[in-house]
Amino acid sequence: MRRLKLCLIGGGTGLSVMARGLKHYPVDITAIVTVADDGGSTGKIRDVMDIPAPGDIRNVLAALSDVEPLLEKLFQYRFKSEALGNHPVGNLMIAAMTDVTSDFGHAVSELSKILNVKGTVIPSTNTSPILNAIMEDGEIVVGESLIPLKNKKIDSVFLTPSHIKAMDEAVDAINEADLIVLGPGSLYTSIIPNIVLEDIGQALIHSEAKKLYVSNIMTQPGETTGYTVSDHIEAIHKHVGEPFIQFVIANIEMLNENITKNYIARNATQVACDIGAIDALNIKLITDPELVSVNMDHMVRHNNEILAEMIYELALSEISTIEFKEGED
Structure with missing residues (x-):
């Protein structure tokens, strides 16, 4: 069964x-x-550590987790200090676990155990x-965060x-x-x-x-x-x-x-x-x-x-x- x-x-x-x-x-x-996001905290961590984008992964891990509400709140907590990069704690945890395991996919799997995730989250x-976009006028835009700013119709x-x-x-x-x-x-x-x-x-x-x-x-x-x-x-x-x-x-x-x-x-x-x-x-x-x-x-x-x-x-x-x-x- x-x-x-x-x-x-x-x-x-x-x-x-x-x-x-x-x-x-x-x-x-x-x-x-x-894992193609390159804006905000995610973009900063990608640039510094050369790892896939953690932000969307973090949100899904939190959504599927079955832990005390306070732990989920901590995982999603975003530092308001510019000195701390305005990073959510969860992004830093994913980055740290990637360092520990030397593998982003393995890091997500291990964090899923810690957060008692009801399901499987896979990058x-x-x-x-x-991520790059080819606009209808032929312009190529490089970077996920820049694509919507062009206000042009996307071809692909x-x-x-x-x-x-x-x-x-x-x-x-x-x-x-x-x-x-x-x-x-x-x-x-x-x-x-x-x-x-x-x-x-x-x-x-x-x-x-x-x-x-x-x-x-x-x-x-x-x-x-x-x-x-x-x-x-x-x-x-x-x-x-x-x-x-x-x-x-x-x-x-x-x-x-x-x-x-x-x-x-x-x-x-x-x-x-x-x-x-x-x-x-x-x-x-x-x-x-x-x-x-x-x-x-x-x-x-x-x-x-x-x-x-x-x-x-x-x-x-x-x-x-x-x-x-x-x-x-």
């Missing part, structure tokens, strides 16, 4: 929020996390890649050095998964940096698992301005080389005027759910009237509990072998 295996792919806050909701379900979670690669992104090897454990997780979930999160700087790794892209195409994309609610300035849900999906397929997504979770409810005005001031708009285009891609749309939550500042987020429930119910309804795979004991 075994539990349903979910493989989550992404980065940023979106992946950690989704993981936090799913850890309460009877599933085995593996999170494959981007997409054990190297320190640089790629990692350097070329031919970066994905973590073997990441490829294995995709091959062994029952359901693979991409997103939510920044399309070009959190999700796609994982799947442009050839090993991961090929594994996604050939995996027998069901594949789900969780669409963002709002567009991101300098990255997905004007994008619809189908635009997000087609960008993912373009970077892998073949269509592979079968399901999408997206919001179809119109946001109220106060929320819309708040986001227009930030150069963002609601991601339009173009149902006809999604149907034309032969992708099944899944939605819920309670999928979006709104805070006091009129900022929208995925309702963590609803999203986790939707993903779990999809797995139960679409995957025919929940506890057994044919030929396994």
